[in-house]
Amino acid sequence: MTENLSDDEAVQRLQDALDAVRDEVRKRIVGQEAVVDQLLACMLCDGNALLESTPGLGKTLLVQTLADATSLSFSRVQNTPDLMPSDVTGTDIVRDTAEGQEFVFDPGPIFANVVLADEINRATPKTQAALLEAMQEQQVTVTGDTYDLPEPFFVLATQNPIEQEGTYPLPEAQRDRFTMKILLDYPEDDEETEIVDRYTRRLDDDIPVEPVLTPESFRDAQRLVRQLPIADDVRDRAVGVVRETRQADRLNYGASPRASMDLVLASKARAFLAGRSHVAPDDVEAMARPVLRHRVVVDFRAEREGVAPDDVVGDLL
Amino acid sequence: MTDPETLDAAVDEVRREGYKAAAVFATADAVLALLVVDVGLTVVAVDVPSISALPVGTEGLIAAVAGLAAGLASGVVRARRNGVERFEAANPELGAALRSARDAAHSAHDDTMARRLYADALDRLSEASSGRLLDERRLALRMVVVFVLAVGSIHVTVAGVALDLADSPTVGGSDGPDSDQQPDDPPPESSDSLDSDPISNTDGSTVLGDPGEVARGDEALTANLSDRSGAESGDQRARYENSGHPSAEDISPERAGYDDPGSVEDPELVREYALRMSEENDDD
Numbered sequence: 001m002t003e004n005l006s007d008d009e010a011v012q013r014l015q016d017a018l019d020a021v022r023d024e025v026r027k028r029i030v031g032q033e034a035v036v037d038q039l040l041a042c043m044l045c046d047g048n049a050l051l052e053s054t055p056g057l058g059k060t061l062l063v064q065t066l067a068d069a070t071s072l073s074f075s076r077v078q079n080t081p082d083l084m085p086s087d088v089t090g091t092d093i094v095r096d097t098a099e100g101q102e103f104v105f106d107p108g109p110i111f112a113n114v115v116l117a118d119e120i121n122r123a124t125p126k127t128q129a130a131l132l133e134a135m136q137e138q139q140v141t142v143t144g145d146t147y148d149l150p151e152p153f154f155v156l157a158t159q160n161p162i163e164q165e166g167t168y169p170l171p172e173a174q175r176d177r178f179t180m181k182i183l184l185d186y187p188e189d190d191e192e193t194e195i196v197d198r199y200t201r202r203l204d205d206d207i208p209v210e211p212v213l214t215p216e217s218f219r220d221a222q223r224l225v226r227q228l229p230i231a232d233d234v235r236d237r238a239v240g241v242v243r244e245t246r247q248a249d250r251l252n253y254g255a256s257p258r259a260s261m262d263l264v265l266a267s268k269a270r271a272f273l274a275g276r277s278h279v280a281p282d283d284v285e286a287m288a289r290p291v292l293r294h295r296v297v298v299d300f301r302a303e304r305e306g307v308a309p310d311d312v313v314g315d316l317l
Numbered sequence: 318m319t320d321p322e323t324l325d326a327a328v329d330e331v332r333r334e335g336y337k338a339a340a341v342f343a344t345a346d347a348v349l350a351l352l353v354v355d356v357g358l359t360v361v362a363v364d365v366p367s368i369s370a371l372p373v374g375t376e377g378l379i380a381a382v383a384g385l386a387a388g389l390a391s392g393v394v395r396a397r398r399n400g401v402e403r404f405e406a407a408n409p410e411l412g413a414a415l416r417s418a419r420d421a422a423h424s425a426h427d428d429t430m431a432r433r434l435y436a437d438a439l440d441r442l443s444e445a446s447s448g449r450l451l452d453e454r455r456l457a458l459r460m461v462v463v464f465v466l467a468v469g470s471i472h473v474t475v476a477g478v479a480l481d482l483a484d485s486p487t488v489g490g491s492d493g494p495d496s497d498q499q500p501d502d503p504p505p506e507s508s509d510s511l512d513s514d515p516i517s518n519t520d521g522s523t524v525l526g527d528p529g530e531v532a533r534g535d536e537a538l539t540a541n542l543s544d545r546s547g548a549e550s551g552d553q554r555a556r557y558e559n560s561g562h563p564s565a566e567d568i569s570p571e572r573a574g575y576d577d578p579g580s581v582e583d584p585e586l587v588r589e590y591a592l593r594m595s596e597e598n599d600d601d
Contacts, residue, residue: 007429007432007433008432008436011430224429224430227426227431229417229426229430229434230417230420231413231417231419232420234416277417277430277433277434277437278417278434279417280413
C-alpha cells in the first residue's frame with residue numbers, strides 16, 4: 001500500500017513538474033499555449049514534430065526553452081542544400097594518441113536529446129533521409145559502427161510554408177514519421193505588444209529558465225503516458241477517424257496505421273498533461289488535426305477550392 | 318490507489334442502483350396500467366363472466382393481471398436499459414473515467430496509471446448520484462396520471478357511469494339491453510345519440526309506439542269536486558265569482574306621461590294641470 005501511495009505521489013509529482021515546465025516556457029514565450037501543449041505532448045509520446053510557420057515566430061526559442069526546462073541537451077542543425085549526412089550524424093576522424101593514430105568517432109549534432117532541424121526542406125533528400133532514419137531508429141550507423149542516440153531523443157524540424165524555391169519537400173513516407181505537424185500562427189495584438197516589451201528593454205535577451213524536470217523523470221513520464229488507460233469506445237473513435245481519411249471524398253491519400261497509434265498516444269499525452277488518468281473524447285478531437293494534417297493529401301479539386309487538410313479532418317470529426 | 322476487483326464491486330453497485338430505478342418506474346407503470354384497465358372496464362361496461370371462486374370481481378382480476386404484466390414488462394426493459402452505460406450518461410463528469418476504468422479492469426490492467434484511474438473512478442462514483450437515473454419529469458407525469466385515474470375510478474364507481482356499447486349510454490347503471498326494443502324497430506339515427514339526451518334526440522313515434530285504440534276499462538269511479546281551496550283552511554270557501562280576471566272598476570286609471578326633468582320649467586304648474594285632468598276624468 002505504501003508502494004502504491006508512493007506511485008500515486010510520483011505520478012502527481014510528474015504532472016506537477018510538467019505544469020512547471022509550461023510555466024517556465026511562459027517566461028520566454030508569450031502566448032502560443034496550444035503550441036506549447038502540443039509540443040510537450042509530442043515529446044511525451046516520444047515522437048518527433050514538424051513545426052511550420054513563417055520566420056520570426058520564435059520556433060527556435062520555443063524548442064530551446066523546452067530543452068532547458070526539461071534539462072535535455074539541445075542542438076541545432078541549420079539545413080542547407082550542401083549539408084552532408086555526415087555533418088548531421090558525425091564521422092570518424094583520425095586522432096593522434098600515445099599509441100599512434102586511430103579512428104575516433106566524432107558525433108554530429110544529432111547526438112542530443114532535442115535536435116532542432118531548422119528548415120529541413122532545404123536539405124537534400126540524402127541528408128533528410130539520414131536525419132529521418134536516425135529519428136526512426138534512434139541510432140546512427142557510421143562506417144559500419146552503430147551508435148545509440150541519447151534517450152529521450154526528439155527531432156523538432158521546422159519548415160517555412162511560404163518560400164518553396166530551392167527546397168526539397170519531404171515525401172509522404174518521410175512526413176508520416178513525424179508524430180505531429182504543429183502550426184504556429186502570428187501572436188495576438190496584446191501578445192505582440194508583450195513580446196516587444198519583454199525583449200526590447202534589456203540588452204541580454206536570454207531570460208533564465210529553471211530546469212524543473214530531469215531526463216530520467218521525462219522518461220518516467222513517457223512510460224506513464226503509455227500506461228494511461230483509454231476506453232474502448234474512445235480508442236475506436238480515434239481509429240475510426242484515421243480510417244475514414246482513407247475513404248474521404250476530398251483526399252487523395254489517407255493516413256496510415258501509424259497515424260492511429262500516434263493519435264491514441266497523443267490523446268493519452270494530452271490527458272496526462274491535463275492531470276487526468278483517462279482519455280476523454282475531447283483529447284482525440286484536439287489531437288486529430290496535428291496528428292493527421294501532414295499525413296493526408298488533399299486532392300486537386302479540393303485544393304483549388306482552398307480546402308486544407310485541417311478542414312477535411314474537421315469534417316471527419 | 319485501488320485494484321480492479323474493488324472497481325468491479327463498485328460497478329456492480331451501480332448496476333443495482335439501475336435495477337432500483339427500474340423498479341420505481343415499473344411500479345408506477347403497473348399502477349397506471351391497473352387503473353387504466355379498471356376504469357376502462359367500468360366505463361365501457363363490458364359484460365365479463367364472473368368467477369365466483371375469487372374474492373374480487375372479474376374486472377378487478379383483469380386489471381390486476383394487466384397491471385402486473387405492464388409492471389413486469391416495464392421493469393425488464395428498464396433494467397436492461399438502466400445499465401452502467403445509462404448511469405455514465407446521467408453523470409457526464411464521471412462517464413469517461415468510469416468507462417475507461419471498466420475497460421481497463423476488464424482487460425485486467427494493474428499498472429500504476431490503471432490503479433490511479435480505479436481510485437479516481439471510485440472517488441467520482443462516491444460523488445455521483447444514482448438519483449439521476451430517475452427521469453423526474455416522466456415520473457411526476459406518471460404520478461399525476463395515476464392520481465387522476467384514481468380519482469376518476471372512484472367517481473366512475475360512485476356515480477355508476479357506464480357506456481353501454483350495445484345500446485344507449487345510461488347514468489346510474491345499466492340494466493342491459495332494452496327489453497322493449499324489438500328487432501324490427503328502427504335503430505337510432507346515429508351513434509351520436511349514445512352520448513346525447515335520450516329523449517330530445519329520439520323519434521317521438523319510436524318512444525310512444527304506434528297509435529291504437531285505448532281500452533275503455535271496466536271500473537266506475539265517482540269524482541267529487543270540492544269548492545275548498547287546498548291551500549287554505551278547510552272552512553273557508555273559495556269565491557269563484559270574485560276570482561278570475563278583475564273587473565274594470567278594480568283598475569284605477571293612470572295616465573302615462575313623459576317627464577323630461579331637463580325641459581320642465583314649472584313643475585307646480587304641471588302638477589296642477591295633471592290634478593285637474595284627473596278630476597275631470599272622475600266627473601265623466
